[in-house]
Amino acid sequence: MDAPLVSGPHAHGAVSVSRTMVLVMLALLPATLFGVYLYGWPALNLLLITVLSALVAEGTSLRLAGKPVRPYLLDGSAALTGWLLAMTLPPWAPWWIGAAGSFFAIVVGKQVFGGLGQNLFNPAMVARVALLIAFPVEMTTFITPQPLFSSNAPGFLQGLAISLGSGVQIDMVSSASTLGHVKTELTRGISVHNALAPVYDLLTGFIGYMPGSMGETSALLILAGGIFLLFKRVITWHIPVSMIASLMLLATLFHGINPERYIGPLVHLLSGATLLGAFFIATDLVTSPVTAKGQLLFGAGCGALVFIIRSWAAYPEGMAFAVMLMNALTPLIDHYVRPRVYGRDRKGEPLVYEGKPEPPP
Amino acid sequence: MSTNYLSIARDGLWNNNIVFSQSLALCPTLAVTGTATNGLGMGMATTVVMIFTGLVVALFRGIISPEVRIPVFVLIIATIVTLVDMGMNAWTHDLHKVLGLFIPLIVTNCAILGRAESYASKHATLPAVVDGLMMGLGFTLALVMLGATRELLGSGTLFANAELLLGQRLAFMEVTLIPDYRGFLIAILPPGGFLLLGFLLAGKRMLDKQLEARKNLSEPAGVTAPEAI
Numbered sequence: 001m002d003a004p005l006v007s008g009p010h011a012h013g014a015v016s017v018s019r020t021m022v023l024v025m026l027a028l029l030p031a032t033l034f035g036v037y038l039y040g041w042p043a044l045n046l047l048l049i050t051v052l053s054a055l056v057a058e059g060t061s062l063r064l065a066g067k068p069v070r071p072y073l074l075d076g077s078a079a080l081t082g083w084l085l086a087m088t089l090p091p092w093a094p095w096w097i098g099a100a101g102s103f104f105a106i107v108v109g110k111q112v113f114g115g116l117g118q119n120l121f122n123p124a125m126v127a128r129v130a131l132l133i134a135f136p137v138e139m140t141t142f143i144t145p146q147p148l149f150s151s152n153a154p155g156f157l158q159g160l161a162i163s164l165g166s167g168v169q170i171d172m173v174s175s176a177s178t179l180g181h182v183k184t185e186l187t188r189g190i191s192v193h194n195a196l197a198p199v200y201d202l203l204t205g206f207i208g209y210m211p212g213s214m215g216e217t218s219a220l221l222i223l224a225g226g227i228f229l230l231f232k233r234v235i236t237w238h239i240p241v242s243m244i245a246s247l248m249l250l251a252t253l254f255h256g257i258n259p260e261r262y263i264g265p266l267v268h269l270l271s272g273a274t275l276l277g278a279f280f281i282a283t284d285l286v287t288s289p290v291t292a293k294g295q296l297l298f299g300a301g302c303g304a305l306v307f308i309i310r311s312w313a314a315y316p317e318g319m320a321f322a323v324m325l326m327n328a329l330t331p332l333i334d335h336y337v338r339p340r341v342y343g344r345d346r347k348g349e350p351l352v353y354e355g356k357p358e359p360p361p
Numbered sequence: 362m363s364t365n366y367l368s369i370a371r372d373g374l375w376n377n378n379i380v381f382s383q384s385l386a387l388c389p390t391l392a393v394t395g396t397a398t399n400g401l402g403m404g405m406a407t408t409v410v411m412i413f414t415g416l417v418v419a420l421f422r423g424i425i426s427p428e429v430r431i432p433v434f435v436l437i438i439a440t441i442v443t444l445v446d447m448g449m450n451a452w453t454h455d456l457h458k459v460l461g462l463f464i465p466l467i468v469t470n471c472a473i474l475g476r477a478e479s480y481a482s483k484h485a486t487l488p489a490v491v492d493g494l495m496m497g498l499g500f501t502l503a504l505v506m507l508g509a510t511r512e513l514l515g516s517g518t519l520f521a522n523a524e525l526l527l528g529q530r531l532a533f534m535e536v537t538l539i540p541d542y543r544g545f546l547i548a549i550l551p552p553g554g555f556l557l558l559g560f561l562l563a564g565k566r567m568l569d570k571q572l573e574a575r576k577n578l579s580e581p582a583g584v585t586a587p588e589a590i
Contacts, residue, residue, distance in 0.1 A: 064567075100545065108556060112559070130547050130552075133546060133547050133550065134544075134545050134546040134547040134548075135543060135545075135546070138543075
């Protein structure tokens with residue numbers, strides 16, 4: 001560059017899209033490795049397929065749209081979308097779930113809006129909701145943990161067979177997730193306490209040795225990744241904190257009123273996608289509000305919706321729906337919650353100082 | 362004044378297609394295209410209405426005063442739709458049960474009123490009838506394409522229950538393209554209609570662009586003066 005050197009208060013944060021994406025992937029890594037360990041080869045296959053299909057879908061879309069393929073493909077955003085989607089899938093889902101989901105996420109969730117930074121909804125959640133509606137059986141078949149190299153775990157070839165959809169009878173090892181179990185038992189008239197007691201304790205939930213989506217089960221490792229992101233300033237504290245706070249508040253309130261009917265706050269916190277959603281999904285920079293106050297509102301809305309869907313709706317888990325509904329409100333929040341312009345009051349009028357004449361109109 | 366029937370046909374079927382170019386009549390387009398058969402039935406019913414609307418409006422175009430033309434057009438369309446509704450109920454009763462509510466609603470199909478206003482009321486009878494036919498066929502084409510896409514993705518079949526529409530002799534049209542298909546259910550649900558319509562619109566535009574680019578390539582520069590067209 002031949003640009004002249006200018007002295008002045010110029011600073012560069014060295015923040016780029018790919019750096020952000022790499023940091024988020026790093027933060028996801030512990031929980032992902034744990035998921036792969038817990039559910040074995042099929043989980044690894046699913047992760048690879050989902051990420052690869054996301055890259056293929058991104059490359060194809062960019063080509064069709066006549067945009068430069070390499071810079072966008074290599075910034076890591078498509079890979080991260082696929083990765084996040086895989087984290088929320090049942091670990092032994094067949095390959096076409098991952099492939100179809102990635103295609104849906106990238107093409108319908110992201111590229112039709114104009115690509116990176118233009119999308120209204122979180123692409124991974126768009127895909128997850130579409131898959132849940134389209135393939136309800138595959139998307140709710142969770143398995144009990146089969147740690148890699150343990151005696152029951154499928155070997156590499158058997159894992160491949162499971163991923164290709166022709167493996168062992170998946171019913172043999174399937175098991176309901178915590179929230180799904182409680183929901184089913186409630187409809188049979190069994191109270192939350194009796195439903196949870198034999199299958200659940202908080203320590204297991206915290207560590208994550210239980211049936212669930214691939215990367216959602218371990219509260220501990222996701223929390224570690226989330227704190228890493230906070231520390232690296234990829235995300236701010238507003239959305240996670242307000243989201244968890246509103247969910248906890250509602251859960252405590254209703255659990256206090258009727259503990260037989262409503263799940264307790266800690267179970268809410270440690271099951272399902274609560275932490276993954278709070279730290280990794282709701283905080284998506286593109287689809288959440290820009291101001292701190294707006295983010296607080298956004299997070300509180302997400303938490304409340306998660307509680308409402310888990311408690312009263314037909315689905316046991318509502319993170320994807322909650323985040324998408326609040327994504328839809330993000331433009332509205334950004335419209336009303338704006339930072340004060342320097343030198344003006346909240347309504348945009350010039351500030352009036354004491355002892356000075358009013359500025360001429 | 363000679364009429365260019367070829368250009369009427371090209372307009373109706375492709376260049377000025379009701380759905381793909383004018384983006385009119387989207388309500389029936391999205392509502393009834395769960396299967397290709399339903400799309401075909403709706404398209405054919407609409408085509409019949411468009412032909413007869415064109416005929417009647419063109420015949421009476423000299424005596425309809427401009428001030429009241431819209432109510433008169435609506436009245437003519439409503440009459441013809443009622444006849445089609447009764448006819449379908451009599452002869453294709455099973456399909457009528459499926460399409461049900463949407464047949465009377467052809468009255469409110471803005472494309473029909475649009476053609477009456479912009480074409481039939483200004484042209485002679487025969488061109489108006491041909492225009493109605495071609496616009497209707499173009500509409501049918503769009504509906505069948507959308508219906509086929511949604512049906513294929515959603516349930517892996519094509520023209521399921523074709524016998525409802527065309528009688529037992531044409532039941533062979535029903536094909537199962539993907540056996541043991543799990544069904545991408547969302548394609549048949551309402552969101553799938555919106556999504557796939559969007560993709561079809563985009564696809565048509567891409568095709569048009571490519572055709573134009575090829576045309577520009579084959580024609581040497583300078584010949585494409587406006588007078589030449």
